[in-house]
Amino acid sequence: MDFFFYPSSAAVFGSFKKGAIAYEILKNILEGGFKGEIIPVNPKGGEIEIAGKKLKIAEKLESRVDVAIIAIPARFVPPLIEEIGDKIKGAVVISAGFSEIGNAELEKELLEKAKEKGVRIIGPNCAGIFGVHANFFGSFEVRVNKGGLALISQSGAFGGAALAMGNEEGIGFSAFVSYGNAADLTESDFLRYFADDENTKAIALYIEGVRDGREFVNALRYATKKKPVIVLKAGKSQSGAKAAQSHTGSLAGAYEIYKAAFRQFGAIEVEEMEELFDAAKAFEMYGSAGRRVAVITNSGGPGVLATDKLEKLGLEIARLGEDTAARLEEFLPPQCSIKNPIDLIADADYERYRKTIEIVCGDGNVDALLVICVPPIFLPSEEIAKAILDAGCRKPVIVNFMAGELVKEGVKLLAEHGIKNFPTPERAAKALMWLYQRSCDGENKN
Structure with missing residues (x-):
């Protein structure tokens, strides 16, 4: 998944009116100092001046790029993946309106189009990604300092708040990923990836529920053997589990099962955001x-x-x-x-x-x-x-x-x-x- 977190080129799809999500993401990428090629795409074309740079807005994606960041209405996302699938390796789908509101068929269509083209998907219904050591801030969330913590968050809003709090706490980040509905890539994939990422010293994970319990357990076992994994689990109560399901469309499951897995494989479970960053600070300094x-x-x-x-x-x-x-x-x-x-x-x-x-x-x-x-x-x-x-x-x-x-x-x-x-x-x-x-x-x- 290096093409997500260490890309050499990227395209952003959406509206580039000031205040629009695609505009804010493009601005974040440019202001963050990304050195690779960046292409804004909108069928209306035109030109945009942003972060002190003038960029031509492409009407269609003509050249190959590592990653596409997509912030367009949900119904247009599957056709777009079909159109550009041969030109990208991965897509970060910011767009909401899929399984989290009961629109499972549209999410299924998105996944089918991506698989046909061999494209990996983060999202949909997510807040984007950071590859901090590549100066790639492909999200509308606040930028962060380079460091050793990879933050994996099922919730985009939690992720954004955590990044801001991390800045206040003096935390350095290697990466951030908000994965939303996890139609394709899940927390398990990211656990494995960051376990092997040389810039990541510790992994922080916010989860509400997982789609494949067996795969999650295997990924947790793999990651904790290599690095500290700090987990903040939401949806522990019956009411919280129902709220989690309506939020991301995933089943929270019985908390006791998660708790046993965390304990068995040595994940550091914390109760609140403050503890998550305290643990991160400790592991940034010492291994044990x-x-x-x-x-x-x-x-x-x-x-x-x-x-x-x-x-x-x-x-x-x-x-x-x-x-x-x-x-x-x-x-x-x-x-x-x-x-x-x-x-x-x-x-x-x-x-x-x-x-x-x-x-x-x-x-x-x-x-x-x-x-x-x-x-x-x-x-x-x-x-x-x-x-x-x-x-x-x-x-x-x-x-x-x-x-x-x-x-x-x-x-x-x-x-x-x-x-x-x-x-x-x-x-x-x-x-x-x-x-x-x-x-x-x-x-x-x-």
């Missing part, structure tokens, strides 16, 4: 982590909250070695607590954080560190961020800087060096839990 955690904080309250959450999630508060305790005692003020959680007290500066992290990181009883910083107004947060970076710990370090403007510069400095911030102690603890879950799954698979 052990169970024994050391908490380093300059504030007792957040340290206690982190400790409670870690234990509740099944992680272990590491028992520090005697040598570690002795070394900490040598330089820390007597008011500090050298037991885990290690409380450096409110005035902890660069040196106190750096040296503590170095010593604790070297303890063989510690698998991962959770570092909390709630800086007083007289201590710049970037100073603590620099201490974390300079400590050079090679074990997983999850960071909780809070809150708001007080830690803005420190969070920015950490992000520039690939360290993501988790805004609360509880969210930081959950990140470690997901990393540990991945570690356990890896051991089980071996």
